[in-house]
Amino acid sequence: MTAIPNVNKQSALGKLFAGGAFQKILAFASLIILLIGFSLASPNFMQTSNMIAILQATSVNGVLAIAATLVIITGGIDLSVGTLMTFTAVMTGVVLTNLGMPLPIGVVTGIATGAFCGFISGTLVAKMKIPPFIATLGMMLILKGLSLVISGTRPIYFNDTPGFDLISRGSLIGEVFPAVPIPNGVLILFLVAAAASYILSRTVLGRYCFALGSNEEAVRLSGVNTDNWKIAIYTLAGAIVGVAGLIIASRLNSAQPALGLGYELEAIAAVVIGGTSLSGGRGTILGTLIGALIMAVLLNGLRILSVAQEWQTVVTGAIIILAVYADNVRRRKGN
Amino acid sequence: MTNLVEMRGIEKRFPGVHALKNVQFDLRPGEVHALMGENGAGKSTLMKIMSGIYARDGGDMFVDGKPAAPDGPRAAQNLGIGIIHQELSLMNDLTAAQNVLIGREPRRRFGRLDEPALNAKTAEIFTSLNLAMDPRTMVSTQTIARQQLIEIAKALSYEPRVLIMDEPTAALNDAEIRELFRVIEKLKSEGVGIVYISHRMDEIKRIADRVTILRDGAYIDTLQAADTPLSKIIQLMVGREVTQTAPDIPDTSDNAVALEVRGLSRGKDVRDVSFNVRKGEILGLSGLMGAGRTEVARIIFGADPHDTGEILVSGQPVDIRSPQMAVQAGIGYLSEDRKHFGLAVDMTVRANIAMADLTQFTSRTGVLDEAAMKRTADQYINQLGIRTPSDTQEVRLLSGGNQQKVVIAKWLLRDCDVLIFDEPTRGIDVGAKSEIYALLEELAAQGRAIIVISSELPEILRLSHRIAVMCEGRLTGILPREGATQEEIMKLATQTENLADKTKETTQ
Numbered sequence: 001m002t003a004i005p006n007v008n009k010q011s012a013l014g015k016l017f018a019g020g021a022f023q024k025i026l027a028f029a030s031l032i033i034l035l036i037g038f039s040l041a042s043p044n045f046m047q048t049s050n051m052i053a054i055l056q057a058t059s060v061n062g063v064l065a066i067a068a069t070l071v072i073i074t075g076g077i078d079l080s081v082g083t084l085m086t087f088t089a090v091m092t093g094v095v096l097t098n099l100g101m102p103l104p105i106g107v108v109t110g111i112a113t114g115a116f117c118g119f120i121s122g123t124l125v126a127k128m129k130i131p132p133f134i135a136t137l138g139m140m141l142i143l144k145g146l147s148l149v150i151s152g153t154r155p156i157y158f159n160d161t162p163g164f165d166l167i168s169r170g171s172l173i174g175e176v177f178p179a180v181p182i183p184n185g186v187l188i189l190f191l192v193a194a195a196a197s198y199i200l201s202r203t204v205l206g207r208y209c210f211a212l213g214s215n216e217e218a219v220r221l222s223g224v225n226t227d228n229w230k231i232a233i234y235t236l237a238g239a240i241v242g243v244a245g246l247i248i249a250s251r252l253n254s255a256q257p258a259l260g261l262g263y264e265l266e267a268i269a270a271v272v273i274g275g276t277s278l279s280g281g282r283g284t285i286l287g288t289l290i291g292a293l294i295m296a297v298l299l300n301g302l303r304i305l306s307v308a309q310e311w312q313t314v315v316t317g318a319i320i321i322l323a324v325y326a327d328n329v330r331r332r333k334g335n
Numbered sequence: 336m337t338n339l340v341e342m343r344g345i346e347k348r349f350p351g352v353h354a355l356k357n358v359q360f361d362l363r364p365g366e367v368h369a370l371m372g373e374n375g376a377g378k379s380t381l382m383k384i385m386s387g388i389y390a391r392d393g394g395d396m397f398v399d400g401k402p403a404a405p406d407g408p409r410a411a412q413n414l415g416i417g418i419i420h421q422e423l424s425l426m427n428d429l430t431a432a433q434n435v436l437i438g439r440e441p442r443r444r445f446g447r448l449d450e451p452a453l454n455a456k457t458a459e460i461f462t463s464l465n466l467a468m469d470p471r472t473m474v475s476t477q478t479i480a481r482q483q484l485i486e487i488a489k490a491l492s493y494e495p496r497v498l499i500m501d502e503p504t505a506a507l508n509d510a511e512i513r514e515l516f517r518v519i520e521k522l523k524s525e526g527v528g529i530v531y532i533s534h535r536m537d538e539i540k541r542i543a544d545r546v547t548i549l550r551d552g553a554y555i556d557t558l559q560a561a562d563t564p565l566s567k568i569i570q571l572m573v574g575r576e577v578t579q580t581a582p583d584i585p586d587t588s589d590n591a592v593a594l595e596v597r598g599l600s601r602g603k604d605v606r607d608v609s610f611n612v613r614k615g616e617i618l619g620l621s622g623l624m625g626a627g628r629t630e631v632a633r634i635i636f637g638a639d640p641h642d643t644g645e646i647l648v649s650g651q652p653v654d655i656r657s658p659q660m661a662v663q664a665g666i667g668y669l670s671e672d673r674k675h676f677g678l679a680v681d682m683t684v685r686a687n688i689a690m691a692d693l694t695q696f697t698s699r700t701g702v703l704d705e706a707a708m709k710r711t712a713d714q715y716i717n718q719l720g721i722r723t724p725s726d727t728q729e730v731r732l733l734s735g736g737n738q739q740k741v742v743i744a745k746w747l748l749r750d751c752d753v754l755i756f757d758e759p760t761r762g763i764d765v766g767a768k769s770e771i772y773a774l775l776e777e778l779a780a781q782g783r784a785i786i787v788i789s790s791e792l793p794e795i796l797r798l799s800h801r802i803a804v805m806c807e808g809r810l811t812g813i814l815p816r817e818g819a820t821q822e823e824i825m826k827l828a829t830q831t832e833n834l835a836d837k838t839k840e841t842t843q
Contacts, residue, residue, distance in 0.1 A: 202448055202450075204440055204442060207437075207440060207448060210426070211437060214428040215426045215427065219426065219437060220408070221420065221424055222408065223408040223438050224438040281428035282428050
């Protein structure tokens with residue numbers, strides 16, 4: 001009886017930590033500090049056009065990072081998001097340019113290709129019990145090769161499909177509010193983020209995402225078909241990668257088959273900076289979004305300050321290590 | 336009246352092990368049927384077959400008189416069979432409600448979750464359990480005892496007609512056990528059949544109607560609990576007589592003090608704790624879950640920092656800031672969670688024992704001396720009576736009691752003068768328990784100072800030379816064993832600081 005008040009106090013405190021509030025605040029504060037720091041260092045930084053450039057640069061990596069977040073929360077990892085993005089762009093190119101189909105079919109093809117490849121990755125992991133790292137490493141190489149084979153190693157241009165470039169470069173918001181011409185690519189990023197966030201927090205699929213990452217065996221013993229849910233999550237992640245493929249193809253107005261490798265690491269970096277645990281069970285889309293923004297702001301700011309590109313890469317690496325260390329320190333204090 | 340469940344001639348083989356040999360078991364509506372046996376006797380295997388986790392290799396199973404072969408947890412649930420697992424199987428990153436109703440979340444259209452309904456439904460179950468807990472509480476913030484209660488709530492949420500409880504009280508304090516037994520009585524009156532597995536013999540007398548005993552995978556007997564003495568049950572379980580009487584306590588009052596702590600404090604968990612242990616003495620540390628016993632041990636061992644207070648080893652103040660420094664000072668700590676903190680279970684007995692002090696087995700060129708490691712491992716296997724086919728057996732294949740002995744061997748190898756045992760017999764069966772007790776007594780007789788943390792009062796009374804009791808982070812008293820009773824210990828264990836204020840509040 002007497003232990004009860006004590007326990008209640010614990011759980012109130014626990015709620016504060018468990019909500020991941022600190023994690024998000026930490027990442028958000030770093031973002032603000034970066035923004036203030038660069039504004040003070042260069043008057044060119046805080047221009048509307050530059051802010052939009054940063055958002056534009058975030059859109060592809062942000063969408064990829066959202067896909068990676070879903071998989072990482074289940075306790076897995078997806079190394080194939082970069083080359084899958086390219087593969088979906090190439091498939092869209094085949095349908096629109098080589099076959100001359102109308103635009104909506106191209107869009108559906110891109111997303112469906114992503115979902116299908118995600119389904120395969122998920123099946124490899126869930127049914128064939130191949131560790132996610134290996135399964136998606138294999139998929140990464142297969143898709144890179146297939147992109148080159150299908151495209152004949154040449155870029156596919158979308159000049160014959162009017163309006164394709166508007167997917168990323170047009171601005172629906174700019175038409176309504178001319179003062180803030182936020183490109184559609186950024187709008188898509190925020191829509192995907194909102195949808196993913198809703199799925200994670202409000203749907204059964206999202207619930208099993210966290211449950212699988214937290215204790216897969218316990219979920220299985222509760223009578224849940226864990227294999228199918230895992231495949232569903234990888235499939236959803238693949239479909240989201242398909243969206244990223246559309247954004248980048250539209251921005252470049254072409255499918256570049258040699259592109260893609262390296263994007264997966266940047267996506268995972270954004271996820272980690274955003275406070276999602278690589279061991280699964282914990283993570284937020286908002287955190288990932290902030291993580292992706294931090295990386296874009298950093299690169300943009302360093303470029304404005306004329307820091308050599310080589311050094312930008314060094315700084316990015318250091319930031320990843322710092323972010324995870326800061327999170328560890330916070331967690332240790334929390335306990 | 337037909338049996339709820341009937342199992343006949345059940346066979347189960349694992350690679351190299353004949354786990355169940357022609358085992359029978361039946362369960363009637365509204366009864367508590369205790370399943371007894373030492374670790375490795377096949378209790379959990381039998382129950383995993385009943386609940387669809389394992390497939391049987393032979394024999395028949397009937398539910399309501401109809402043949403049944405559940406091929407998974409869900410199939411068993413559909414037959415009305417629920418199980419509370421021995422190992423906690425909760426998802427720490429989810430809330431209590433999300434755990435309780437996992438797989439059966441109230442849904443809206445398009446796979447959307449109905450969170451308010453989820454929480455309301457869970458709150459209902461908690462209320463029926465008299466459990467004061469917010470359904471939105473994150474599981475990871477709860478003590479093991481309260482996690483166990485969430486697990487029980489989860490099993491009840493299936494409204495099972497057959498409920499298997501595998502060691503449900505292992506982490507509960509007396510008040511919580513009473514609450515659990517109240518729930519069991521209620522379920523019985525509703526016609527639910529309960530299979531009860533426990534190593535706490537006193538519980539069997541309190542709640543079981545019938546007792547079935549397994550030994551080495553074979554069915555031994557089914558008896559009426561009311562007219563069978565405990566000694567008979569124990570004898571059937573181990574196949575020999577086990578003495579449970581405590582030996583005389585050696586007089587250690589003149590021995591040198593091995594370890595002393597003065598005014599140890601850390602936040603609210605540990606408040607101004609002072610005590611000492613002499614060489615050759617066993618000090619019991621008692622109290623309810625969350626009283627701060629493990630916290631004290633972890634501070635002494637350098638695993639957690641402390642705010643104030645000092646630690647003296649052999650009269651000399653020592654500054655212990657890490658487990659490594661504690662080991663250098665001759666202090667060893669055997670954690671309550673062997674698998675997590677004490678053993679590399681996938682490695683061999685030899686490797687685990689040698690790991691305690693690898694430098695001892697390393698040549699100047701950095702190569703490990705396997706022959707020397709084998710000699711040492713064999714020596715401890717003999718000395719401690721570790722039952723293993725050889726020193727190259729993987730530790731995970733040993734029973735709980737033998738795993739505990741491997742942990743003890745590790746600390747003996749490091750030559751520690753002060754050994755702190757945290758729940759040394761948790762999940763260990765009766766026969767192995769008395770072996771561990773004898774081992775602890777022998778270690779003390781060799782001049783080591785021993786601290787035993789235990790939630791089982793009979794164990795504390797059986798082992799300790801003196802009994803220190805904690806409540807809410809404070810040391811509320813130290814009792815000599817002569818004349819100490821369970822009631823006296825419980826009084827100290829519940830002696831809260833603001834007890835007086837509270838009684839005032841409730842009377843107003």
